[in-house]
Each structure stands twice: as structure tokens, then as C-alpha cells.
Amino acid sequence: MAHSYTPGLTVTEQTTVRRRRMLSLPGSVLVSGGETVRANQAVARAELPGKVYPLNLANQLGVAPDEIHEYLVKKAGDPVKKDEILAENKPLIKWFKTEILSPITGVVESVSNVTGQVLLREPPRVLELLGYVDGRVVEVIPQQGVVVETDCSLVQGIFGIGGETWGEIVIAVTSPDEVLTPRHLTADMKGKVVVGGSFISSDALARAKEVGVAGLVIGGIHDKDLRALLGYDLGVAITGTEQVGFTLILTEGFGTIPMAGKTFNLLSAHAGQQASISGATQIRAGVIRPEIIIPKGGAAGKQGAVIVLEREGIRIGDQVRIIRDPLFGKIGEVASLPSDLQKIPTESEVRVMEVRFADGSKTMIPRANIELIEGA
Amino acid sequence: MSVPSPSPIEPVITHPLNVIVATDCGSTTTKAILIEKVGGEYRQTYRGEAPTTVEAPFEDVTLGVLNAIAEIEELSGRKILDGDKIITPCRDAKTGVDIYISTSSAGGGLQMMVTGVVQNMTGESAQRAALGAGAIVIDVLASNDGRLPHEKIERIRTMRPDMILMSGGTDGGAVTHVVEMAEYISAAEPRPRFGATYKLPLIYAGNKDAQPQVRKILGEKAALVLTDNIRPVLERENLAPARNKIHDLFLEHVMAQAPGYKKLIEMAGAPIMPTPAAVGVIMETIAKREHLNLIGVDIGGATTDVFSVFEGIFNRTVSANLGMSYSISNVLAEAGLANIMRWVPFTIDEQTLRNRIKNKMIRPTTIPQTLDELQIEHAIAREALRLALIHHKSLATALKGVQQERTISDVFEQQQSGKTLIDMLKLDLIVGSGGILSHAPRRVQAMLMMVDAYEPLGVTRLSVDSIFMMPHLGVLSTINEKAATEVFVRDCMVYLGTCVAPVGQGKDGERCADYAITFPDGRVDKGQLLFGDLRLVPLAGDQKASITIQPAKQVSLGAGAGVSVTREVQGGVVGLLLDGRGRPLQLPTDHAARVASLTKWFNAVDLYPKAGWGQG
Structure with a gap:
């Protein structure tokens, strides 16, 4: 049976996650199956082919493309140093001599007698892929990467920017509805994952950068502050490569929205522990949500079993978050699930659910506008 | 007028088609419809939908298909599924279907890079071939595109297209530039978007004399396919062979890499078509049948496709980042806040509006619950529609259909004038499709959104796809044109009326x-x-x-x-x-006057329920 609610974000004290660590091009795997790895340990390495520099020798020497072989000093496959002679002509009078020097250090990749072009390539750049989480290698994919498994606590955010990092969790506010201000951010938070409450302002973002925090986990942010942080207006939510000085994870959305109590309590319970975080978000074509992984340490994946959360649809009593105005960000539990379509103020007829809030009040919400808070 | 050639593979169907189930696997939802022969006539009878399951944790597109079909089963009482198999052909009046067919735009659609020698000649021909096949063109590289060679190579390296189409040179002409481009591509070692281990499909449709060199340079590095030149002589385009190869490779390589698509291809009784290609078939068919000039639009969550047929010339463009959910924030970025705000009939502060749009972006499946939210979405839709049409007009100067004659003087004339083929005064019909238009609570809302966005001139008829089934009917028309036409006329096309402006x-x-x-x-x-x-x-x-x-x-x-x-x-x-x-x-620039004008207009056509006025 099809369901019409948004799959929820997981917030769970105990789970086992596996993270595929894949090189973007074939290389070598540095660890073996069963090995314990650290978040900052290289698990695979690849050589990214160097930049290519085309040089049209035929034009520069003023000869036909199929004649350039006669003028080449270096042949395809030869190494070459910057300013070394690649090709030269041999005039009768020395003054007319033309020498073509290599603009880079690298190798001569190819010589074309059709276009008269020589392609030079810089030396490859070594790319190291790190473990990202403390855990155990459970699968090795030759030449491509590994799968690392860890027993952990897991919090998924809704949106983030910035890549993978790790650090000690520090709780900067006293409650999930407190706003994170510059005064909360102290010098000893350098390199740590700082957890705030409902909102972070632009001056607090600047302070976080100044302090050098590794990551920020927060309920909400204003779009205008995100724009200022990035320097551009984010059009499509595909993130993870931003370089703003830290990784930012929103747990609730845009605006001032108290962090879900469950999320705040879980993170608070792990203050002082190491967490691996990633801001990478991709909402289109393959959902990736930002995450905070807090490995249990020591007991990583002893059983090798992965707890797969069953998604059985929504049930009465489930905790849900309302994800659309006018009650955006409110959290409650499912009170009833009427099966008939109901007309909402827009005049659309949709499937709804009744949500009960902590104060006992109840309201009808379109099922499309709630999100399950998943995880035990 | 060109006849669309959606796929070179013509399925052979021997049994009668009385019951058809069709799905469209969109980026957000998979929509299934049931078509049955009722009293000698094909009708669309039931529909179901379910979230698309290309992504984790499911990573199998067929699960969403089965869920959507299961909804039809529940509603219709017909048994269609036997476990995870579709029962074909019909066993009795209440069991099975005669065929299952599908279109797909899930996973970001078909993303292509094209290359040519001269940007506005072979470069544009290649772009037309790719767009006509239902692709999103992520870049056009040409020898004269103004980029330095190393910049071109860097660009190819950083992009991860599903496929590359290379063109360039007329048959018998110089080979140098097209070989040079092949060298750049080879040096860049492009990698496909899906799958790290398979070779990127590359179609070469340029100067046939360069084929041996291209094969030598790229034969090892890509899954190279050689086909006829799309521009054999300067005066003539020949897009069909390249377009057919794109469809072949889309099925064989690209879709086969996407999660679950191998199963989907096996389940379907006809080749899976890219959604825009199927909608294009329908748009062309309408224009041809009724001898109309038309503009069609399919506004989705991620992209907006615009189709036009003017004087028999078919064009299609896709605005890859203009849409109502995944790309909604990009509409704001491209249109600017003021352009969106001008359609909102109440006061709302900028910060609130920006935050709301971003919240829709990160939770794209939510729906407007209050009237003010609906009005904001309709405001954004007007701008997405408007921008996509501007994009279409800019490309429709050179975008022309398959197998057409163009003289050299035409080329120069167009370059000089840059005149678009879209003439709003000669436009007969606007056809709207996509969730925001098809599912607007009142049909007049869809009509006014299109009128405001397109500003039709003179007398123009407007229509809308009733429940979003044009893709399904597009693929159906490739196997049974009669069924597709009957359903289209009876159940799909809703004529809204005529605008006199x-x-x-x-x-x-x-x-x-x-x-x-x-x-x-x-x-x-x-x-x-x-x-x-x-x-x-x-x-x-x-x-x-x-x-x-x-x-x-x-x-x-x-x-x-x-x-x-x-x-x-x-x-x-x-x-x-x-x-x-x-x-x-022109809307009043003064805020209060603008709100007053909008309120007057909206009231005049009874656009929204009265209770919602002034909310925000």
C-alpha cells in the first residue's frame, strides 16, 4: 500500500550503520577486511590524473600537422620538465630558430598529426579517502573502496552544508529552544562539534568561524544568513563541498525552530564523545541527508549484524514533526488516521492525520506535511 | 512536419490491447493509470500513485511502480499483481492487464553533454538532437565557444553526464576540429554519473571522414557508437539517426545503471521512454491533428519542459532547474524576490517568504495547507513558467525538428535577426501539464497562472492535462495510437476556455x-x-x-x-x-496599489475562496 508521508529522519541511540567509502576513480585499497579503522585514517588511495595542457605545435612552428613529428624533441610518453624544449625547428640561420618550451612539468601524453596538437599532462595528484567513522571494515571492493561498519548513535539532519569532519560533541545551550549567540561560542570549542538550540544568527556564524569549530548542529537558520555565509543563493539542494570553515547541520529547517527534544537529549547524552558528521545533502536523485554519527567505540560491529529499521508506515502514537506552515516545526504524536479524503482550506482534498500536541490539543494535518521522527 | 520517432525499437504486440497499465516514474512520485476499453472506446479509469523508489533505502524503481499499481488494484478491484510480477495478458475480466508500459524521468532524467565545431551550427544541431530525444543538455562545447582548450578539458572532467553526443563538420569537410575535440574528450577521461566501472556512452555523429580517427582516439575510452552525421551538408540536418541512438543507449546503458531499471525494462511491454520525449510526442500529435500553433508546458518538481509547434516546426527545451519542489529555490534565485512578490496578493516579509521557499526545497513533497501558502506557490509557478518560456524563446530561433531543410541564407538571416519562432499572436493553444497546473484546486487558477506567465496576445485557447497523464499517453501512442487518442480526447485534455487579450x-x-x-x-x-x-x-x-x-x-x-x-x-x-x-x-509598482489590483482581478474570476484574503 502506498503511503503519502515523508519518510522520516532517524534519531536513534543505538543502531549499526555501514558507510561505503568509494574512490571516485579506481585506485588501491589500503586496509583489509575485519580491520579496525579510525575516522581520520586513509582507507584507500587513488591517483587523480593531472591537468592537461594542449599546445598546438603545428601553429607555433608554422608547419603542417603531419610534419610536426620531424620537429619534436620529446615523444609521446616522455617525461618533460617545465621550460624544457618540446620541439624546435632547424633553420639554416640560427636566428630563425624557434624553440617550443614545455609550460609544465609532466609527461607528453599524445601527439596528433591530424591537429598538430600535443597534449601535456601534469603528474597525478594523490587522493586519499579517509575512514570517516571509527569502525570495522566489513567489505573490501577491490580498487574502489571499503564498507566501514560501526555501532553508534545516529542523528539525521534535514539540511547541511560542508563535508565530512569529526570532533568532540559540546552542547552550547541549555535547552533546545535557546538561540545560539556569539557569547555561547568560546575559544575552547575549536575543532569541536557544537550543538545549539533553535537558531543561529549571522554574528554567531561569524564567531563560530573565528573560533574554528569543526561543526555546528542547530535547529534552524534564516535563508538570508545562509546566503551570506555561502556568498550565493543556493538554488538546488545538492551540498557537501562548501568551504565555509565548518560543517553546518540543520535538524529542523529554515527559520527559528526549536530542535526536537529527542535530538537534543540524545546529543546532550553524548557530550564529550567523538562524533563524525557530514553536511552533504542531496534531495534530488538519491536522497542524502546530513548526519551525526557517534560511534560506541570498542564494540564496533562485533556481531556484524546491521539493524535495519523497518518502515511499516505510520501508526497511532508515532512521534511526528509538522513540516509545513502554519504549524511548521511543531512536534506531536499521531492521534488518529482517518482514511477518507478531507477538504483543506486550499480546497484540495487530501489524506490527513490527527496530531496531538504535548498540551493535549489536537489538529488535522495533511499527511504529506508530516515527517516521522524515526528510530528507537 | 516531422513525425516523432520515439524509439527505433518497435514492439511487436500480437494480442488485443483492452486493458493497459501505464506508469510515469517521476523524480518525486510514480504515477500509474489504468486504461480500459469501455463500450468499444478506450477510457482512463483508475489512477494510483506512490513515492518513487530510486533512492535509498529502497534503490529499486520497480517498488514504487508496484506500489502505485497496487493502489489501482485496490481502487478497481482488478487483480494486476502476482507478487512482484504484473499479470499479462488478461486472464479474465478482473485479472491481469494486456500490457504494461512506462516512462521515466527519475534520478534526474537523461543528462547529456554535446559537442560541435561551430557553436551555432553543429553545436546547436547536436543540442536539438539531444533535446528532441528528451535529454537535459548540461553543456554545449564547441571549437569556437570562447573557452580555452584546457578550460574545455577541465569542464569535461568535472561534469558527469549520462552520455555525450559529438558532432562537427560536414561530410567530406575538414576533420581537424572534430578530431581535436575527440582529443580533448579523450584527455579529460569523462566518467558517467551512475556506476564507476562502466564506460561512458558516446555517440559520434559528425563528419564521417573523421570516424576512423575518432574511433582510434575514443574507441578504448568510451562506449563509442558511430552514426550518421547530423549535419551531412551545411544546408541540411539529419537528427533522426542520432536521436534513435540516444534512445537505444538510454535504455541499454543509462537506465540499466539506475537502481531497478533492468527489472523495469523486463516488466514493460514496450521500450521505456524518457518522460519529456513522451510528452513531446503528444504535443506534436495535437498540433498535427488540429493544425495548430501551440505551446505546451510540463512543470514538474525539478524541471520545466516547454514544447512548441509553430508552422509545423517542433521545438523542445528543458529548464533543468526551474521546478516547484526540488528546484523551487532556484526559481527564487533566477526570478528574484520582487518578481515573485508581485503576484502575492497580501503582505509578507521577505525573510518569512525566503524561509518558506527553502523549507519547501528541503521537504519537496509537502503541500500548501493554507490559502496564503497556495497563493505563494502559484506566484512562484507564474515565474517558473515565465522564465522557462523566455528560455524556450531564446533557443527556438535555431531549434528545429528532425529532417528539415535549412538554407544557408536562413542561417544567416536568423543569426542577424535572432528572431524567435514563437509568435504569441499566432499562438492557437496553450497546453499545461504538471502537478501545480493539473492539481490546482480550481481550474481557473491553472488558467490564470498560464495567462499571467505567458501573456498570450489576441485570442488564445488554453487547456490543461486533467490528472497528469500525457507521458503515459505519449508512450501508449507508440504502440496503439487509437487508444492514446481516445483517452487523450475523453479523459486527458481539459479545455479551460479562451483568453482574449x-x-x-x-x-x-x-x-x-x-x-x-x-x-x-x-x-x-x-x-x-x-x-x-x-x-x-x-x-x-x-x-x-x-x-x-x-x-x-x-x-x-x-x-x-x-x-x-x-x-x-x-x-x-x-x-x-x-x-x-x-x-x-504591467503591475503597479506601489505595493498597496498592486495588492489592490491583484485582489480585484482575483475576485473578478473567483480565483480563490474568499476566506483566505489577507492571510499571511
């Missing part, structure tokens, strides 16, 4: 035009349309009326300023819309 401007309250409408029963309604007026005259879908318009002296309906025009107009579920707001449409 005099061209010209004047002060609010001044005379724009006098009109006389003669209804089928002989009744005549005479009136004066003032500038700033928007009037809705009821006229049922099966009714035609005659309208005579005498425009003011500075105003035209296409026949010249002040010249009277008499036209037959068709009704629709909304009726006849008399638009005296002037063209180009």
Missing part, C-alpha cells in the same frame, strides 16, 4: 475595447472592456461563441491598431477570459 497599454479605467459576444442561443452580450479589467464570461466546453472586438485606436488584436476583429471562440470549464490588463502586462 488586446495588445496595447492605457491608464486604468480607459477604454481598451468594445466587444459583442454572440452565444450559440443567439443571445448577444455587448460591453466595454476597460484597461485594468479582467472579466470572465461563462461559456461551456462544448459551446462556441462569436466575438467581435473593436479595440481602441492604440490597441490591436493582431489585425492592426484600432482594427475590428471577429473570431469564433471555444468555451471550457472556466470560460471566456477577457483580459483588459494590457500587453505587455
Whole structure:
């Protein structure tokens, strides 16, 4: 049976996650199956082919493309140093001599007698892929990467920017509805994952950068502050490569929205522990949500079993978050699930659910506008 | 007029097709429809939908397909599924279907990079071939595109297309530039978007004399396919062979890499088509059958596709980042806040609006729950539609259909004038599709969104896809044109009515035009349309009326300023819309005056329930 609610974000004290660590091009795997790895340990390495520099020798020497072989000093496959002679002509009078020097250090990749072009390539750049989480290698994919498994606590955010990092969790506010201000951010938070409450302002973002925090986990942010942080207006939510000085994870959305109590309590319970975080978000074509992984340490994946959360649809009593105005960000539990379509103020007829809030009040919400808070 | 050739693989179907189930696997939802022969006529009877399951944790597109079909099973009482198999053909009156067919745009659609030698010749021909095949063109590289060689190579390296189409040179002409491009591609070692281990499909459709060199340079590095030159001589385009190869490779390589698609291909009784290609087939068919100039639009969550047929020439463009959910924030970025705000009939502060749009982006499946939220989405849709049409107009100068003749003088003429083929005065019909238009709570909302965004001139008919089934019917038409046509006419196309919009401007309250409408029963309604007026005259879908318009002296309906025009107009579920707001449409710049104007117009056509006014 099809369901019409948004799959929820997981917030769970105990789970086992596996993270595929894949090189973007074939290389070598540095660890073996069963090995314990650290978040900052290289698990695979690849050589990214160097930049290519085309040089049209035929034009520069003023000869036909199929004649350039006669003028080449270096042949395809030869190494070459910057300013070394690649090709030269041999005039009768020395003054007319033309020498073509290599603009880079690298190798001569190819010589074309059709276009008269020589392609030079810089030396490859070594790319190291790190473990990202403390855990155990459970699968090795030759030449491509590994799968690392860890027993952990897991919090998924809704949106983030910035890549993978790790650090000690520090709780900067006293409650999930407190706003994170510059005064909360102290010098000893350098390199740590700082957890705030409902909102972070632009001056607090600047302070976080100044302090050098590794990551920020927060309920909400204003779009205008995100724009200022990035320097551009984010059009499509595909993130993870931003370089703003830290990784930012929103747990609730845009605006001032108290962090879900469950999320705040879980993170608070792990203050002082190491967490691996990633801001990478991709909402289109393959959902990736930002995450905070807090490995249990020591007991990583002893059983090798992965707890797969069953998604059985929504049930009465489930905790849900309302994800659309006018009650955006409110959290409650499912009170009833009427099966008939109901007309909402827009005049659309949709499937709804009744949500009960902590104060006992109840309201009808379109099922499309709630999100399950998943995880035990 | 070119006949669309959606796929080179023509399925052979021997049994009668009385019950058909079709799905469209969109980026957000998979929509299934059931088509049955009822009393000798094909009708769409039931529909179901379910979230698309290309992504984790499911990573198998067929699960969403089965869920959507299961919903049809529940509603219709017909047993279609046997476990995870579709029962074909029909076993009895209540069991099975005769065929299952599908389109797909899940996973970001088909993303292509194309190359040519001269940017506005072979480069554009390659772009047309790719767009016509239903692709999103992520870049056009050409020898003269202004980028330095190393910049081109870097660009190819950083992009991860699903496929590359190479063109360049006329047959027998110089090979140097096209070989040079092959060298760049080879040096860049492009990698496909899906799958790290398979070779990137690359179609070479350039100068045939360069084929041996291209094969030598790229044969090892890509899954190279050679086909006929798309520009064998300068005066002629030959897009069909390249387009067919794109379809072949889409199925064989790209889709086979996407999660679950191998199973989907096996399940389907006809080749899976890219959604835009299927919608294009339908748009071309309508224009051909009714001899119309039309603009069609399919506004989705991620992209907006625009189709046009003018004087028999078919064009398609895709605005890859204009959409109503995943790409909604990009509409704001491209249109600017002021352009969106001008359609919102109440006051809302910038920060709140920006935050709301971003929240829709990160939770794309949510729906407007309050009237003000609906009005904001409709405001954004107007801008997405408007921007996508501007994009289409800019490319439709050179975008032309398959197998057509172009003379050298045409090429130079177009370059000089840069004139678009889209002539809004000659436009007969606007066809809207996509969730925001098909599922607008009131049909008049869809009509006004399109009128505001496109600003049709003179007399233009408007229609909308009833429940979003054009992709399904597009693929169906490749195996059974009769079924597709019957369902299209009876169940898909909802005629909204006709918009009459005099061209010209004047002060609010001044005379724009006098009109006389003669209804089928002989009744005549005479009136004066003032500038700033928007009037809705009821006229049922099966009714035609005659309208005579005498425009003011500075105003035209296409026949010249002040010249009277008499036209037959068709009704629709909304009726006849008399638009005296002037063209180009200009909204008051003052906030209070603008809100007052919008409120007046919206009230005049009963656009929204009254309770919602002033919310925000």
C-alpha cells in the first residue's frame, strides 16, 4: 500500500550503520577486511590524473600537422620538465630558430598529426579517502573502496552544508529552544562539534568561524544568513563541498525552530564523545541527508549484524514533526488516521492525520506535511 | 512536419490491447493509470500513485511502480499483481492487464553533454538532437565557444553526464576540429554519473571522414557508437539517426545503471521512454491533428519542459532547474524576490517568504495547507513558467525538428535577426501539464497562472492535462495510437476556455475595447472592456461563441491598431477570459496599489475562496 508521508529522519541511540567509502576513480585499497579503522585514517588511495595542457605545435612552428613529428624533441610518453624544449625547428640561420618550451612539468601524453596538437599532462595528484567513522571494515571492493561498519548513535539532519569532519560533541545551550549567540561560542570549542538550540544568527556564524569549530548542529537558520555565509543563493539542494570553515547541520529547517527534544537529549547524552558528521545533502536523485554519527567505540560491529529499521508506515502514537506552515516545526504524536479524503482550506482534498500536541490539543494535518521522527 | 520517432525499437504486440497499465516514474512520485476499453472506446479509469523508489533505502524503481499499481488494484478491484510480477495478458475480466508500459524521468532524467565545431551550427544541431530525444543538455562545447582548450578539458572532467553526443563538420569537410575535440574528450577521461566501472556512452555523429580517427582516439575510452552525421551538408540536418541512438543507449546503458531499471525494462511491454520525449510526442500529435500553433508546458518538481509547434516546426527545451519542489529555490534565485512578490496578493516579509521557499526545497513533497501558502506557490509557478518560456524563446530561433531543410541564407538571416519562432499572436493553444497546473484546486487558477506567465496576445485557447497523464499517453501512442487518442480526447485534455487579450497599454479605467459576444442561443452580450479589467464570461466546453472586438485606436488584436476583429471562440470549464490588463502586462509598482489590483482581478474570476484574503 502506498503511503503519502515523508519518510522520516532517524534519531536513534543505538543502531549499526555501514558507510561505503568509494574512490571516485579506481585506485588501491589500503586496509583489509575485519580491520579496525579510525575516522581520520586513509582507507584507500587513488591517483587523480593531472591537468592537461594542449599546445598546438603545428601553429607555433608554422608547419603542417603531419610534419610536426620531424620537429619534436620529446615523444609521446616522455617525461618533460617545465621550460624544457618540446620541439624546435632547424633553420639554416640560427636566428630563425624557434624553440617550443614545455609550460609544465609532466609527461607528453599524445601527439596528433591530424591537429598538430600535443597534449601535456601534469603528474597525478594523490587522493586519499579517509575512514570517516571509527569502525570495522566489513567489505573490501577491490580498487574502489571499503564498507566501514560501526555501532553508534545516529542523528539525521534535514539540511547541511560542508563535508565530512569529526570532533568532540559540546552542547552550547541549555535547552533546545535557546538561540545560539556569539557569547555561547568560546575559544575552547575549536575543532569541536557544537550543538545549539533553535537558531543561529549571522554574528554567531561569524564567531563560530573565528573560533574554528569543526561543526555546528542547530535547529534552524534564516535563508538570508545562509546566503551570506555561502556568498550565493543556493538554488538546488545538492551540498557537501562548501568551504565555509565548518560543517553546518540543520535538524529542523529554515527559520527559528526549536530542535526536537529527542535530538537534543540524545546529543546532550553524548557530550564529550567523538562524533563524525557530514553536511552533504542531496534531495534530488538519491536522497542524502546530513548526519551525526557517534560511534560506541570498542564494540564496533562485533556481531556484524546491521539493524535495519523497518518502515511499516505510520501508526497511532508515532512521534511526528509538522513540516509545513502554519504549524511548521511543531512536534506531536499521531492521534488518529482517518482514511477518507478531507477538504483543506486550499480546497484540495487530501489524506490527513490527527496530531496531538504535548498540551493535549489536537489538529488535522495533511499527511504529506508530516515527517516521522524515526528510530528507537 | 516531422513525425516523432520515439524509439527505433518497435514492439511487436500480437494480442488485443483492452486493458493497459501505464506508469510515469517521476523524480518525486510514480504515477500509474489504468486504461480500459469501455463500450468499444478506450477510457482512463483508475489512477494510483506512490513515492518513487530510486533512492535509498529502497534503490529499486520497480517498488514504487508496484506500489502505485497496487493502489489501482485496490481502487478497481482488478487483480494486476502476482507478487512482484504484473499479470499479462488478461486472464479474465478482473485479472491481469494486456500490457504494461512506462516512462521515466527519475534520478534526474537523461543528462547529456554535446559537442560541435561551430557553436551555432553543429553545436546547436547536436543540442536539438539531444533535446528532441528528451535529454537535459548540461553543456554545449564547441571549437569556437570562447573557452580555452584546457578550460574545455577541465569542464569535461568535472561534469558527469549520462552520455555525450559529438558532432562537427560536414561530410567530406575538414576533420581537424572534430578530431581535436575527440582529443580533448579523450584527455579529460569523462566518467558517467551512475556506476564507476562502466564506460561512458558516446555517440559520434559528425563528419564521417573523421570516424576512423575518432574511433582510434575514443574507441578504448568510451562506449563509442558511430552514426550518421547530423549535419551531412551545411544546408541540411539529419537528427533522426542520432536521436534513435540516444534512445537505444538510454535504455541499454543509462537506465540499466539506475537502481531497478533492468527489472523495469523486463516488466514493460514496450521500450521505456524518457518522460519529456513522451510528452513531446503528444504535443506534436495535437498540433498535427488540429493544425495548430501551440505551446505546451510540463512543470514538474525539478524541471520545466516547454514544447512548441509553430508552422509545423517542433521545438523542445528543458529548464533543468526551474521546478516547484526540488528546484523551487532556484526559481527564487533566477526570478528574484520582487518578481515573485508581485503576484502575492497580501503582505509578507521577505525573510518569512525566503524561509518558506527553502523549507519547501528541503521537504519537496509537502503541500500548501493554507490559502496564503497556495497563493505563494502559484506566484512562484507564474515565474517558473515565465522564465522557462523566455528560455524556450531564446533557443527556438535555431531549434528545429528532425529532417528539415535549412538554407544557408536562413542561417544567416536568423543569426542577424535572432528572431524567435514563437509568435504569441499566432499562438492557437496553450497546453499545461504538471502537478501545480493539473492539481490546482480550481481550474481557473491553472488558467490564470498560464495567462499571467505567458501573456498570450489576441485570442488564445488554453487547456490543461486533467490528472497528469500525457507521458503515459505519449508512450501508449507508440504502440496503439487509437487508444492514446481516445483517452487523450475523453479523459486527458481539459479545455479551460479562451483568453482574449488586446495588445496595447492605457491608464486604468480607459477604454481598451468594445466587444459583442454572440452565444450559440443567439443571445448577444455587448460591453466595454476597460484597461485594468479582467472579466470572465461563462461559456461551456462544448459551446462556441462569436466575438467581435473593436479595440481602441492604440490597441490591436493582431489585425492592426484600432482594427475590428471577429473570431469564433471555444468555451471550457472556466470560460471566456477577457483580459483588459494590457500587453505587455504591467503591475503597479506601489505595493498597496498592486495588492489592490491583484485582489480585484482575483475576485473578478473567483480565483480563490474568499476566506483566505489577507492571510499571511
